[in-house]
Amino acid sequence: MSYNLLKGKKGIIFGALDEKSIAWKVAMRAHEEGAEFVLTNAPIAMRMGEINKLAEACNAQVIPADATSVEDLENLFSKAQEILGGKLDFVLHSIGMSPNIRKGKSYGDLNYEWFQKTLDISALSFHKVMHVAEKQDAMNEWGSIVALSYIAAQRVFPDYTDMSHAKALLESIARNYGHRFGNLKKVRVNTISQSPTKTTAGTGVGGFDAFYDYADKMSPLGNASAESCADYCITLFSDLTRMVTMQNLMHDGGFSYMGISEGVVEMLNKQQ
Ligand code: NAI
Numbered sequence: 642m643s644y645n646l647l648k649g650k651k652g653i654i655f656g657a658l659d660e661k662s663i664a665w666k667v668a669m670r671a672h673e674e675g676a677e678f679v680l681t682n683a684p685i686a687m688r689m690g691e692i693n694k695l696a697e698a699c700n701a702q703v704i705p706a707d708a709t710s711v712e713d714l715e716n717l718f719s720k721a722q723e724i725l726g727g728k729l730d731f732v733l734h735s736i737g738m739s740p741n742i743r744k745g746k747s748y749g750d751l752n753y754e755w756f757q758k759t760l761d762i763s764a765l766s767f768h769k770v771m772h773v774a775e776k777q778d779a780m781n782e783w784g785s786i787v788a789l790s791y792i793a794a795q796r797v798f799p800d801y802t803d804m805s806h807a808k809a810l811l812e813s814i815a816r817n818y819g820h821r822f823g824n825l826k827k828v829r830v831n832t833i834s835q836s837p838t839k840t841t842a843g844t845g846v847g848g849f850d851a852f853y854d855y856a857d858k859m860s861p862l863g864n865a866s867a868e869s870c871a872d873y874c875i876t877l878f879s880d881l882t883r884m885v886t887m888q889n890l891m892h893d894g895g896f897s898y899m900g901i902s903e904g905v906v907e908m909l910n911k912q913q
Contacts, residue, residue, distance in 0.1 A: 643673045643674055643675075644674065645674060645675050646674045646675075646875055646876070646878075646879040646880075646881070647671055647674040647675050647676035647730075647731075647875065647878055647879060648674070648675035648676075649675065650675070650676045650677075650730040650731060650878065651676070651677050651678060651725040651726075651727060651728070651729050651730055651731075652671065652676060652677075652678040652679075652729050652730055652731035652732055652733070652878065653678060653679050653681060653717065653718070653721050653729060653731075653732050653733070654667060654668050654671065654678050654679070654680050654681070654732075654733045654735070655681050655682065655706075655708060655732075655733060655734050655735055655736050655770070656682060656733070656734070656735030656736045657680055657682060657691075657692055657695050657735070658682065658686050658689075658691065658692075658840075658841055659689070659691045659841065660691070660694075660695075661839065661840045661841065661867065662735065662840055662841070662867075663735050663789060663835065663838060663840060663867045663870050663871065664733060664735035665695055665867075666867045666868050666870070666871035667733055667735065667870075667871040667874045667875070668680060668695055668699050668701070669695075669698065669699065669871070670868075670871040670872060670874070670875050671699075671731075671874075671875060671878070672698070672699040672700070672701075674875055674879075676730075676731070676878070677700075677701075677725055678699070678701055678725070678731075679701060679702055679703070679704055679717075679720070679721040679724055679725065680692060680695060680696055680699070680701050680702070680703045680704075681703065681704050681705065681706045681717055682703075682705065682706075683705070683706070683707045683708065684705040684706075684707060687703070687705055702724050704716070704717050704720050704721065704724075708734075708736050708762065708766035708769065708770065709761045709762055709765070709766050709769070711769055711772070711773060714769055714770060714773040715773055715776075715777070717773075718773050718774060718777050718779045719777060721779075722777070722779055727781075728778070728779055728780060728781045728784075729774070729779050729780055729781065729784060730780075730781050730783075730784045730785070730878070731784060731785045731786070731787070731878035732770060732774065732780075732784075732785075732786045732787070733787055733788075733874060733878075734766070734767050734770055734786070734787070734788035734789070735788075735789050736762060736763060736766055736767075736788075737762070737763045737789070737804065737807070737842045738758075738759070738762045738763060738842065739755070739758075739759040739762075739763065739802065739803050739804045739807070740752070740755035740758050740759065741755045741756060741759060741802055741803050742759075742800075742801075742802055742803070742804060742845055742846055742847070743845060745847065746802065747802065748799060748802045748803075751802060751803055755803075756803045756806075759803045759804060759806075759807050760803070760806065760807050760810060762807075763804060763807035763808070763811065764807045764808070764810035764811040764814060765810075765814075767788050767811055767814050767815070767818075768814045768818065770786075771786060771814075771818045771822065771830070774786075775821075775822065775825065780822070780826055780828045781826075782826050782827045782828070783827050783828070783829075783880070783883055784826070784827075784828045784829075785828070785829050785830075785831075785877055785878045785882070786818075786822070786828060786829070786830045786831075787830075787831055787832070787833060787874055787877050787878070788811055788815060788831075788832045788833075789832065789833055789835055789870075790808045790811055790812055790832040790833065790834045790835070790889060791804070791805075791808050791834060791835065791837075792834050792891075792893065792896070792897055793805035793808055794808035794809040794811070794812050794834070794889070795809075795897075798852065800846055800847035800848045800849075800852075801846060804846070811832060812832050812889045815830050815831060815832045815887065815888075815889065816830075816887045818830050819831070819886045819887035820887060823886050823887070829877075829882075829883070829884075829885060829886035829887075830886060830887065831877060831885060831886060831887070831888045831889070831890055832888075832889045832890065833870065833873060833874065833877070833889075833890050833892050834889055834890065834891050834892060834893060834897070835865060835870050835892050835893065836856055836860070836864035836865040836866075836870075836892065836893045836894055836896065837849065837852055837853040837856050837864060838864070838865075838866070838867050838870070839853070840867065855905065856893070856894075856896050857894075858902060858904035858905050858908060859896050859899045859901075859902045859904070859905055860893060860894030860895045860896040860899065860902075861894065861895040861899070861902070862894035862895050863894050864893075864894055864896075865892050865893055865894050869892070870892055873890075873892050877890075
């Protein structure tokens with residue numbers, strides 16, 4: 642259902658790889674709600690060409706940018722403002738990648754060059770995005786910037802290895818840049834801490850199926866889907882959440898406040 646919540650708003654959406662991507666669902670919902678936006682992803686991620694289908698469905702243009710490159714981001718922000726005919730109201734950072742996770746390195750055996758790549762791609766890129774937006778004065782007042790996080794920033798999930806540190810850094814950047822951008826332009830900055838979700842990035846984490854099922858059983862509402870995450874992003878881009886900033890917002894069906902659940906007890910009892 643559409644409520645026209647983003648009518649007249651302009652933005653940039655990072656991270657739609659394929660139709661499972663959270664950013665893909667956000668783009669579809671933002672389009673339904675009347676937003677105009679530019680889509681972007683790393684040049685290498687565009688090889689599959691999936692993003693062009695999304696661009697067509699949303700009447701959006703695609704501008705490649707490696708989110709770790711300030712130069713690419715400068716080009717992206719200036720071209721996006723040209724295409725959209727003005728400053729931006731929202732930005733979605735939906736980017737994550739760990740070479741250590743990809744190559745199956747355990748926490749005690751991390752490759753430190755890859756660790757730095759993980760931090761650069763998954764966290765520092767968020768700082769760079771906001772730095773470029775600030776320098777180009779690209780955001781409208783009362784704009785909204787959102788990045789996606791995971792509860793491994795606060796709790797230990799052993800297979801999430803260096804990504805847990807990237808998420809902790811990402812959330813810290815949201816708080817600190819949220820303070821700065823709020824003072825400068827009344828722009829709000831938040832992270833959404835999403836349930837495990839069956840996407841390319843999500844299912845790449847070792848033991849994903851087990852912790853997907855565990856989180857689902859622990860959460861009174863079950864795991865939050867990518868579609869419901871998109872709905873939540875839309876509310877944060879809309880004018881209905883203008884005073885929410887510097888927060889890490891749990892979107893997890895209640896998981897983060899649970900100790901143990903009936904479903905998990907039942908599962909353990911069955912195993913005995
Ligand atoms: P996805 O694999 O569809 O999206 C990750 C995106 O990051 C891809 O589009 C990829 O091309 C992009 N990317 C990687 N390196 C990049 C670079 N250098 N420059 C620009 N883009 C780059 O997976 P998903 O799940 O939609 O991930 C989106 C966000 O949601 C990530 O931050 C992820 O950590 C977060 N998240 C995912 C959860 C899950 O279980 N899937 C749970 C909680 C958070």
